[in-house]
Amino acid sequence: MTETTLPLALEATRPTPQWKLIWRQFRKHRLALISAVLLLLMGVMAIFTDQLTPYDPNANNTAYARGRPQPPSAEYVFGTDNYGRDYLSRAMVGARVSLFVGITAVIFQISIGVTIGATAGYFGGWVDNLLMRITDIFLSIPGFFLLLIISGVFGGTLLTLIFLIGALNWMTVARLVRAEFLSLKGREFIEAARCIGVPGWRLVTRHLLPNALAPIIVAATLSVPYAILTESALSFLGLGVPPPHASLGKMLEEAQQWLRTAWWMWVVPGAIISVIVLSFNFVGDGLRDAFDPQLRR
Amino acid sequence: MRKTLLSLLLVVGLLLPVMAVNAQGGEDFVCPNKGGTMVVSYGGDPRTLSGLYANDGNSLFVVTFMAEPLILGGENWGDKIEPALAESWEISEDGLEYTFHLRQGVKWHDGEPFTAEDVLFTYQAVQLEENAIDWRPNLMQGDQPMQFEVVDDYTFKVILNEPDAAVLTSLAIPIVPKHAFESLNMVDAPYNTNPIATGPFKFVEWKTGESITLDANPDYWRGAPCLDRIVVRFIEGATNTANALLAGEVDFARVDGADVTPFQDNPDFVLQTAPRDLMRYVGFNVRSPNFSDPAVRRALAVGLDRQAIIDVAAGGYGMLADSLFNRAVFMYEEGRNEQYPYDPELAKQMLAEAGWTDTDGDGILDKDGQPMHMRLAYMGTWSLMQAIAPVIYDNWRALGVDVELAPLDEAKAYEEIYENTSTEKPYDATIGGWGLFGPEPDHYRNYLANPTGFFAFNNQQIIDLFNQGRKVTDPQARYDLYAEIDRLLWEDLPMIPLYQAVGAWAYRSDLNIDAAELNGTFLTGLKYPGRVYFEAQ
Numbered sequence: 147m148t149e150t151t152l153p154l155a156l157e158a159t160r161p162t163p164q165w166k167l168i169w170r171q172f173r174k175h176r177l178a179l180i181s182a183v184l185l186l187l188m189g190v191m192a193i194f195t196d197q198l199t200p201y202d203p204n205a206n207n208t209a210y211a212r213g214r215p216q217p218p219s220a221e222y223v224f225g226t227d228n229y230g231r232d233y234l235s236r237a238m239v240g241a242r243v244s245l246f247v248g249i250t251a252v253i254f255q256i257s258i259g260v261t262i263g264a265t266a267g268y269f270g271g272w273v274d275n276l277l278m279r280i281t282d283i284f285l286s287i288p289g290f291f292l293l294l295i296i297s298g299v300f301g302g303t304l305l306t307l308i309f310l311i312g313a314l315n316w317m318t319v320a321r322l323v324r325a326e327f328l329s330l331k332g333r334e335f336i337e338a339a340r341c342i343g344v345p346g347w348r349l350v351t352r353h354l355l356p357n358a359l360a361p362i363i364v365a366a367t368l369s370v371p372y373a374i375l376t377e378s379a380l381s382f383l384g385l386g387v388p389p390p391h392a393s394l395g396k397m398l399e400e401a402q403q404w405l406r407t408a409w410w411m412w413v414v415p416g417a418i419i420s421v422i423v424l425s426f427n428f429v430g431d432g433l434r435d436a437f438d439p440q441l442r443r
Numbered sequence: 444m445r446k447t448l449l450s451l452l453l454v455v456g457l458l459l460p461v462m463a464v465n466a467q468g469g470e471d472f473v474c475p476n477k478g479g480t481m482v483v484s485y486g487g488d489p490r491t492l493s494g495l496y497a498n499d500g501n502s503l504f505v506v507t508f509m510a511e512p513l514i515l516g517g518e519n520w521g522d523k524i525e526p527a528l529a530e531s532w533e534i535s536e537d538g539l540e541y542t543f544h545l546r547q548g549v550k551w552h553d554g555e556p557f558t559a560e561d562v563l564f565t566y567q568a569v570q571l572e573e574n575a576i577d578w579r580p581n582l583m584q585g586d587q588p589m590q591f592e593v594v595d596d597y598t599f600k601v602i603l604n605e606p607d608a609a610v611l612t613s614l615a616i617p618i619v620p621k622h623a624f625e626s627l628n629m630v631d632a633p634y635n636t637n638p639i640a641t642g643p644f645k646f647v648e649w650k651t652g653e654s655i656t657l658d659a660n661p662d663y664w665r666g667a668p669c670l671d672r673i674v675v676r677f678i679e680g681a682t683n684t685a686n687a688l689l690a691g692e693v694d695f696a697r698v699d700g701a702d703v704t705p706f707q708d709n710p711d712f713v714l715q716t717a718p719r720d721l722m723r724y725v726g727f728n729v730r731s732p733n734f735s736d737p738a739v740r741r742a743l744a745v746g747l748d749r750q751a752i753i754d755v756a757a758g759g760y761g762m763l764a765d766s767l768f769n770r771a772v773f774m775y776e777e778g779r780n781e782q783y784p785y786d787p788e789l790a791k792q793m794l795a796e797a798g799w800t801d802t803d804g805d806g807i808l809d810k811d812g813q814p815m816h817m818r819l820a821y822m823g824t825w826s827l828m829q830a831i832a833p834v835i836y837d838n839w840r841a842l843g844v845d846v847e848l849a850p851l852d853e854a855k856a857y858e859e860i861y862e863n864t865s866t867e868k869p870y871d872a873t874i875g876g877w878g879l880f881g882p883e884p885d886h887y888r889n890y891l892a893n894p895t896g897f898f899a900f901n902n903q904q905i906i907d908l909f910n911q912g913r914k915v916t917d918p919q920a921r922y923d924l925y926a927e928i929d930r931l932l933w934e935d936l937p938m939i940p941l942y943q944a945v946g947a948w949a950y951r952s953d954l955n956i957d958a959a960e961l962n963g964t965f966l967t968g969l970k971y972p973g974r975v976y977f978e979a980q
Contacts, residue, residue: 204833204836204837204840205837205841206751206833206834206837206838208748208751208754208755208834209751211755212754213751213753213754213755213758213759214701228701228755229755229833229834229837231833298852384823384824384850388848388849388850389823389829389832389833389836389848389850390832390833390836390837390848402682403681403682403700403701403702404701406705407701407704
C-alpha cells in the first residue's frame with residue numbers, strides 16, 4: 147500500500163546500486179574502456195583459437211620459406227617464420243598461452259594471498275605476526291631467479307610455471323587484504339554483526355571480504371601483466387610450453403637471429419605482449435578509479 | 444635439388460684454389476708480411492689447455508693452435524694422414540711394429556729439445572687409467588696396452604699385440620713435454636692450465652670468461668708464424684659472433700645460418716666455405732619396439748625433407764649425406780649408396796607395407812594396437828638441435844607418427860644420451876651431431892657398432908665386420924670391407940644422416956689465409972695457422 151503511494155521525490159533519491167556507480171566512473175576512463183573491449187575480444191579469440199587459426203600453427207611450409215622468414219602477404223597476413231609456419235596462427239596460439247598463464251597464475255596467487263591476508267587480519271596477535279613474517283621472508287626472495295632455478299630443476303612445463311608464478315607473488319595481496327581487514331574490523335557494522343552473534347567464518351565471508359574486494363580486484367588486474375611478462379621471459383629462456391608449440395616469449399626468442407632481416411618476427415609477438423600488458427594495466431587503473439568513492443562526482 | 448648442386452659446386456669451386464696453393468706449398472713458406480694480432484672467437488672458456496684432456500670444442504680449439512701430434516689425420520687433426528712431429532715411419536711385414544722417425548731440432552716452447560722420451564711419456568700417461576684420459580682406448584687393444592720403445596732420441600717404436608690398421612690415426616694425440624710434469628699422474632697437473640707444446644703459437648695468458656692470448660713461437664719448425672699474436676675471444680652464439688666481426692672486434696671466425704648474410708658481397712670481409720668433418724643426424728633407439736624394423740626407419744628417411752633441414756638449420760650450408768660416414772673417410776665414394784628421395788606419399792606406402800596403418804582413424808599410425816609414439820630427445824640448449832627438431836616433428840607428424848619433442852637441459856642430455864652406457868635408452872630417437880673422426884672409419888665403431896652407443900645398435904653382421912676391419916692391413920681388402928659396411932649401414936639405417944656441415948668462415952679482407960689453408964676438418968678452420976698474415980697496407 148505505502149509503496150504505491152510513494153512520492154516521486156523520494157523515488158529519485160533511492161540509492162543507485164554500487165555496480166552502476168562503478169560502471170559510470172569506469173566508463174569515463176576511455177583507455178580502460180577500449181582496453182577492456184580489446185581484452186574481451188582476445189578472450190573470445192583465445193577460447194576459439196583452434197577454430198580461428200587459418201593454418202596449423204606447427205605445420206611447416208619449407209618450400210615457401212626456404213629457410214628464411216617470409217614477409218606478410220595476402221596468403222600469410224603476419225608473414226611466416228623460417229620454417230614457413232604461419233605467424234598469425236602462431237601468434238594466436240601464443241596469445242592464448244599468455245592469457246591462460248596470466249589469468250590462472252593470478253587466480254592462484256590471489257587465492258593464496260587472500261587466505262593468508264584474511265587469516266592474519268582477522269585473528270591478529272601471534273597468528274598475524276607469524277604469517278606476516280613468512281610474507282616478509284617470501285618478499286625478500288629474488289623471485290625471478292628462484293623461478294629460473296626451480297623450473298630448471300623440475301622441468302619448466304606450463305603448469306609448474308603457473309604454480310611458481312602464483313606461489314612467489316601472493317605477498318602484496320596478502321598485505322593488502324590484512325590491512326583492509328584490520329581497518330574494517332574496528333568499524334561499527336562489524337561490531338554490530340558480532341553483537342547479534344554472527345559466527346566468525348560468516349563474518350569473514352559475508353562482511354569483511356566483500357568490503358575488501360575492490361583493492362583485491364585492482365591488485366589482481368594489475369598482477370596479470372606481471373605474470374604474462376614473467377611467462378614470456380621464461381619462455382624466452384627456453385622454459386614453458388614444449389617445442390614446437392608457440393608462445394609469445396618463445397616467438398621473441400626465435401626472432402632473435404632475424405632482428406636485422408625480418409622485422410615482423412619480433413614486431414608481431416612484441417606488439418601483442420605490449421597490447422595485452424598495457425590493456426590489463428589500463429583496466430586495472432580504470433577499476434581503481436572506479437572503486438574510489440573520492441573520485442566519484 | 445638444384446640448390447644442392449649449387450652448393451656442391453660452390454664448395455668444389457672454393458676448394459680448387461686452396462688445392463692449387465697446397466701443391467706448391469711445402470715446408471718452405473716465406474711470410475709476405477709479418478706482424479699483427481689476429482683476434483679469433485670461439486664459444487667459451489676451455490675446460491683444460493692440455494692436449495690430452497681436451498675433448499670439447501672450446502678446449503680443442505685453443506689446443507689446436509699450440510700442440511701437435513706425431514701424425515696428422517686423427518680426430519680433429521685433419522682429413523689426411525700426414526707427417527707432423529714424426530717425419531716418416533715404417534711398418535713391419537707382420538703389421539705389428541711401427542717405427543717412427545721423429546723430426547730433429549724441434550724445440551718446446553720453453554727451449555728444451557723435443558725427443559722420443561716425450562712421446563713415450565705422453566703415451567704412457569694416456570694409458571694410465573687414473574688419468575682418465577679419453578684417448579686411452581686409442582692406445583689399448585682390448586684389455587692389452589700397446590707397447591712402446593724408445594730406440595734413440597729420434598726413433599720411437601710402437602709394438603702391437605695384434606695388427607690394427609687404424610693405429611696411425613689412433614696415435615694422433617698431441618704430445619706433451621715430459622719435463623713439464625712431476626709424474627705420470629696428471630689429473631691436477633699445473634700443465635693443464637699453463638701448457639707448453641711445440642706448435643706455432645704458445646700460451647701467454649688466460650682471462651677467465653674473456654680471452655686467451657697466444658704468442659708466435661719464433662722457433663717453430665715449419666718457420667716462425669707471420670702473425671705476432673692470436674687472441675681467442677670467448678663469444679657465445681652465432682649472432683654475437685657475427686656482430687663482433689661486423690664491429691671489428693674479431694678478425695676471423697666461423698659464422699652460421701642466418702648470420703652469414705651480412706658478409707655476403709661485403710667488401711670489408713671475405714667469406715669462404717669448406718666442408719666440415721661433421722654430421723648431423725637423427726638416430727633411432729633400434730631396440731625401441733616401434734623402430735626396430737629397418738623398413739620403418741627407411742620409410743621415415745624417405746618421409747624426411749632433409750634439404751629443408753639444411754635450409755632452415757644451416758642456412759643452406761650443408762651437403763645431403765648419402766652415407767652414415769662423413770666424406771673424410773678414406774673409402775667414401777659419392778653415389779655408392781642410392782639416395783633416399785623425399786617423398787611423403789612413398790613413405791606412407793612403405794610404412795603401410797611394414798604393417799603400420801591408421802586403423803582407428805585418430806591420425807596416428809598403429810600396428811597390433813600399438814600407436815607409433817616417438818619420444819625424440821635432444822640437447823635443448825644446443826641451438827642447432829632446436830632448429831632441426833620442428834622440421835622432423837612436422838614431417839613425421841604428417842606421416843602419422845606421434846612425435847613428442849623432448850628438449851633436455853645439458854645435465855639431463857648427458858645422463859640420458861651421451862653418457863648413457865646401458866642398452867636401455869629412455870628415448871625412441873635422438874637428434875645429434877658428431878664428427879672430426881678423420882679418414883679412419885674405425886673411429887665410428889664406438890657409435891655405429893656398439894650396443895651401448897646412442898642407437899643401442901644390434902646388427903651383429905655389421906658389428907663383426909667392424910671388428911674384422913681392424914685386423915685387415917691390405918689397403919684394397921680394407922677398402923672393400925668398409926665399403927661393404929657403408930652399404931649395409933645405409934640399408935640398416937640405425938641413424939638417418941641429415942647433412943654434412945659446410946663451414947662458412949668470414950674474415951677481414953686484409954687478412955690472407957690462402958697459405959694457411961682453410962680446412963673444415965680442423966676445429967680452428969686453419970691447417971697452418973702460422974701462415975696467416977695481414978696484407979701490407
